[in-house]
Amino acid sequence: MKSEQLYTRAKKVMPGGVNSPVRFYDPYPFFATSARGSRITTADHKTYLDFCMGYGAMILGHGYPSVIEAAKSQLENGTLFCVPTEREIKLAEMINKVVPSAEMTRLVNTGSEATMHAIRLARAFTKRKDVVKFAGGYHGAHDYVLAKAGSGAASLPACEGVLEEAAAHTHVVPYNDPASLEREIEKNKSSTACVIIEPVLANIGLVAPEKGYLNEVRKITEQNDVLLIFDEVVTGFRLALGGAAEFFGIKPDLSTFAKAIGNGFPIAAITGRREVMQQLAPAGNVYQASTFAGNPVSVAAATAALGTLVEGKNAIYPQIARMCDNIVDGIKDMLSAAKLECAVNSIGSMFQVFFTPEKVKDEASARKSDAANFRRLFDELIKRDIFIPPSQFETCFVSYAHNEDDADKTIEAYGEAFRRIKK
Ligand SMILES: Cc1ncc(COP(=O)(O)O)c(C=O)c1O
Structure with missing residues (x-):
């Protein structure tokens, strides 16, 4: 794996192998080579549907x-x-x-x-x-x-x-x-x-x-x-x-x-x-x-x-909010189908799942989310070519480049991930 080799090299010359701490996750993060629209491509020639989107920076999508x-x-x-x-x-x-x-x-x-x-x-x-x-x-x-x-x-x-x-x-x-x-x-x-x-x-x-x-x-x-x-x-x-x-x-x-x-x-x-x-x-x-x-x-x-x-104000903002709503509705359906009780928070073009049945309204309630389950969610999603920020304490972002097919693929992947987590 090229990313693994790159990480071994990176650790020797950069503290923790990264230039910003949230970029690291165990055992090593993937290294990116390019990004276009809603997709990010890695040194291992894999392409993921991106919901990190530069932690919200890429509102119009990569390479607009x-x-x-x-x-x-x-x-x-x-x-x-x-x-x-x-x-x-x-x-x-x-x-x-x-x-x-x-x-x-x-x-x-x-x-x-x-x-x-x-x-x-x-x-x-x-x-x-x-x-x-x-x-x-x-x-x-x-x-x-x-x-x-x-x-x-x-x-x-x-x-x-x-x-x-x-x-x-x-x-x-x-x-x-x-x-x-x-x-x-x-x-x-x-x-x-x-x-x-x-x-x-x-x-x-x-x-x-x-x-x-x-x-x-x-x-x-x-x-x-x-x-x-x-x-x-x-x-x-x-x-x-x-x-x-x-x-x-x-x-x-x-x-x-x-x-x-x-x-x-x-x-x-x-x-x-x-x-x-x-x-x-x-x-x-x-x-x-x-x-x-x-x-x-x-x-x-x-x-x-x-x-x-x-x-594009009148087209862009309603579109990204609608796309996010669709994804969130689909995620909620998948949670019910898997019989998992999670809080799903969303507003505008942002969303996040918390592995707690309680309402998440502040830091204390956010910390009640089961971190191990979140980590499993991340792993299951990445296996299905979906990249979300690798931490419960971050947010997923929908951009203007995400389309209906992306939304369907995402909902499907969350559904499969939830079923694996429930087992
Ligand atoms: C709300 C908020 N304020 C400030 C910052 C710091 O911004 P930067 O990483 O560009 O220094 C961030 C970064 O994620 C943020 O989310």
Whole structure:
């Protein structure tokens, strides 16, 4: 097996053989060579139907032609200028137009960078230090946000090396529980700068907000003059063109984006209220900077991706949501047929199965899922050429490239997997 050989080589030169922890699974991950549409191909010449989709980045599918074309034509004209370009203005104008709460935009490279600087900005604006986050919420790999974090961090007891002094300013409350948030802010009213939330938790499996919950979060933060940061790295440009802010009709003070904005190119953004955003240097005194910010290739790709999403809004969003609903309905039928009681959570184009009969509404209930059964699900699916993220604490993503045949094949594979698990 080529992937096995590659992994043996990789382990010698890269910690754990991978460049991001969730990419590893026992005994070794497959190594990819190419991807097109809804399919990813491996070094072992196998092709899988992909529901990882770059952890949500590939909303239009792998290798979407207009995005690739835009990037290619930029390659001919230069790959890094480190001076401003007109296209950056165009992209910021597009983002500000479609994201309900975006009055200004700063482009960065990754989601982690976006949340780190959004939090610094909130601290500077409010002149307060504390941050409230939610158990199971993942906002990147930096010191401010690793407490009780989801994604790969959910599998570590605690992250060593995080500054205790920084972590002490991060308070964690349960998701979908407005009373806990209210109590936390009440307790630390004079020191709380911001609340950062994934409007839909997508890094502890998938957990949607209960009806009215995000309105409560907005009300509590507003009443206490605490800034609300929507971390829309997953939901942005996916749940709706204007992300969760549009989908739920809520205006946060700041928002962070990555993933779908570039359909696979490294680009991210911080957006928000003008008076807050204007604190960023050189307009204000909050230092945020990056050599690669506004990279011309990524900006060209993102402008094309966002352009496609804007133009195709009325076709793309209903199609990916319908496709996801079909898959989820089929999975639920297969679960009943196999007499397995599982929670299946979904919203928009995202879904996840939890091996627990209980409703999954927060981190604590997500952790009740039987991890061994999830691992069997992953193994059974991959045998049937379906690739889902290799962790219970991730989400499956449907893209514009997934079609009816893909959905049927997926439902069939889940059905066979459930029957094997039940035995
Ligand atoms: C909600 C959320 N915020 C932030 C991040 C960090 O983004 P990045 O991996 O681009 O640093 C992620 C990554 O998965 C995420 O899902």
